[in-house]
Amino acid sequence: MNTLTGCLVLLLIFALLVYAWPLLLVLAVIAIIYQIYAALYFKSEKFNTIKEKIQAHIHDCNDLNDHIENLKSTALVVNRADYGEAVYHDNSRWNVKRDALKKQVYAPYIYECSRTVCDNARKEPFKYICKYFGIKADEETLGKFEAALNDFSAAEDGKVALKAERTAILESISSDIPWAIKKFSQKKLEKNLGFEEVDFSTLYFPKYEFKYTSAGGNTGTTYDVVMDIDNLNRFVIYLSEKIKFSKTVAGQRALMTSKLRQHIKERDHFTCKYCGASTEAEPHLLLEIDHIVPVSKGGLTTEENLQTLCWRCNRSKSNKTTNVQVST
Template identity: 75%
Template sequence: MQFILLILVVCLAIALLATIWPLFVFLALIVVAYKIYEVVYFNGKKFLSIKEKIQAHIDDCNDLNQHIEDLKSTSLVVNRTDYGEAEYHDASRWNVKREALKNQKYAPYIYDCSRTVCDNARRQPFKYVCKYFGIKADEPTLERFEAALNDFSAVEDGKVSLKKEREQIMTSIDADVPFLIKKFSGKKLEAKLGFDEVDFSTLYFPKYEFKYVSAGGNTSTKYDVVMDIDNLNRFVTFLSEKIKFKKSAAGQRALMTSGLRQYIKERDHFTCRYCGASISKEPNLLLEIDHIVPVSKGGLTTEDNLQT
């Protein structure tokens, strides 16, 4: 009986394939034809002329993209001692081996701790980051975190400018690009034009990680303190309050928050007070905020002593 059913199923499958195989052939021919059309278009004079016309703008975009990627490489402070590394061997019986313990390795931004420390780090992350990652509340540390905040703020501003610039370039050639290419080969079109691949994610933000793994390896918990723009702003304020030097040079620099920077840029109409360069003229321009009277000479971080 089963053999007969098998024969029937095979016969039905053959009949079905005999009915629909022309459709598969037709679809395959369409795909092949489009691929040929795609190759011909991207190697044609019309596309090459479009690419040549906007090459300077694409180069500007790629330069900005590279600058953004360079800023992302900013590293944060960590002063943990490296005690070396030992090789792990587990001679336990097979049913009590714990892979989580085997995979534990030294990493400067990961602290393997007790469950209590892990829970406390969740409630007071900044305090425990300072305590267990060797971050001292002093002027050099504050300056490094402020520098990281400046770089990451510039990255986020640059990403907005870059996205806008790319959209403007693609809009400028929209009428010259065939509909099929825009519809089915959008990513390839950007690559063929010469755009570098852009990462608009926020995964570059560094983090301090507190991780607990039980003795047997069955239970694990971790808390990540991600130093994004908001957390960096708050951490700079935390350090400033902790070391209590609001009137010192480093304390004045700590008052330069991203919100204050944005306010000064808007007040100055996004125009450099020194050279007159403006975002309206140079969309990819990354503006900085300076003290008119330098902090080193007693200048304060106040609105009337700041300029773009």
């Protein structure tokens, strides 16, 4: 910026301060008055009446939000051997020190590797995940990844249902809420009504990471394999192709994929087998797929052992199962 331009900018700022301050003062006063108005409104009897009218729906919405967060906490499989921990010391001369090596840390989902392994992992990610994270191609491991896919799919479906349910609740009271509150205090409105904060992002999907860093730290490469719904579907199929299924009746099973989940819902007419709730009566109802006989007790992923449950019944069943396991 040259001297002339700088002077012009200063003159413009000065002119704004001289001639615009009355307008800025008026805007500041209006903002203060509005803040007082909003604070009084959220404490008013009228607002409390609206809040009480929809309290049961908000509570149900928050319960669904908690359920989704629990589904999102599902962990993937890592069977890497833990060889202990050591402290790195570099006693080399200053010009041959390898500072980057001391920054390497042991983490179950991160594999510090050579550039060659890193490049190969980019070409065949599933193969190298199995090789370097100790994932065996067997029935037990396949079941764990199917369970993860089932939970994450339900979480994604739940986010859609939750968003629609919140929107429906807010629209049901829209005519009772002042325009200014809806326009300028939407977040405060939701908070004061009692809605819990919702995370609609997909950042919870776990990932396997192959990381190469040169000894000096000057070059590096990282390849992330994010286990989202698409990759989990493909990985389940990949593992199944590596497993030699038994030809006995007990060994016959389907794969818990997104396609099978949808098929079971259609078979059950999008209706909960426990309570009879359906998407016809509740358009935003979250439906989940449940093993009638749990996998932990020998249940198979077969159509006969799968059923559609609403999220409330499925959570209730899971809580009962957990309580029984704890008591024994």
